[in-house]
Amino acid sequence: MGAAVSRWSQNLVLILLGGATVWISAFTTSYLNYVKAGFQPFLVAAGAIVIVLGVAGLVRPAAHEHAPRVAWLMTLPVFAIVLIAPPALGSFAAERSQRPPEPPQNANYAPLSASGPTIMKIGEFMGRAFGDEPEQLNGKVVKLTGFVTKAKKKDQWHLTRMSIACCAADGYALHAAIVGAPAPKLDSWVEVTGTWVPPKWKRMPNGFVVPELAASEVRAIETPAEPYE
Incomplete structure (x- = not known):
């Protein structure tokens, strides 16, 4: 038996x-x-x-x-x-993820829109902000999508998206620091429209640095079908 x-x-x-x-x-x-x-x-x-x-x-x-x-x-x-x-990886995994690789310095990004917001991934926003020609972001309106995580600095929060190479086991977090808007609920998905805040430092400091986005609009959205970048 x-x-x-x-x-x-x-x-x-x-x-x-x-x-x-x-x-x-x-x-x-x-x-x-x-x-x-x-x-x-x-x-x-x-x-x-x-x-x-x-x-x-x-x-x-x-x-x-x-x-x-x-x-x-x-x-x-x-x-x-x-x-x-x-569910997909969220703030718990983002807080414990390893440092992401350095953003590409010479990526062939498409031109930014002059008349309206340019929809882009958080990884692209980081690459543009820390690339060879970050001034291309000056004054340009961009739209990013991600979920809400905590930030160490006061008066800001992180818009986060997990990036994976093949599966969730190798995921790491990509962040944009949002300023000028109150933080929505932790782990909620939002679409943020705003402009890049140029850093005050002349040379990138050591350690993990997050580009800042001054928000003009924060809109709650449903969790996307494909949550990773």
Whole structure:
């Protein structure tokens, strides 16, 4: 009986895990909380293979075994993954992330709009602010999207976006320091429109430096389907 429980439970878990992987990656955007969008085909294929392996393990002859009732309890953790999916990385991970790599100094960025706000990623804002020609940001209105985290300096807060190379395990935080507007709720997603605040120092100091943005508008938004940069 013990062998039957083990065989049925193992294969049921395989089928449910494979099914959960296929469902999350093919029919929802939840997988974007864990990996880059380009990994979707591989997740779907991997889930399908796991389902096939589980079905093959159940149908192979084994003395006409019937599914033990206790084996179905093994599926509960899988249902929990589907019904209570962990959210994307937020302020907790941002506060504990490693220092991001230095922004690119000679990136080929598109020209900034002269008539309206330029929508850009926080990583691009950092790259422009600390690049070779930061003066291109002078007086230009930009629009950044991220979630709210705490800042060490008074009278400012951080607009943050996590960046990942392949999956959430390698994520690190990108920040823009927002001034001139009260801080929204921690971890809430907002869209901030404003202008770059040129730093007072002539030479970049040692350590992690965050570019500042003087906010003219802060608008609450829903969590985007693809939360990472």
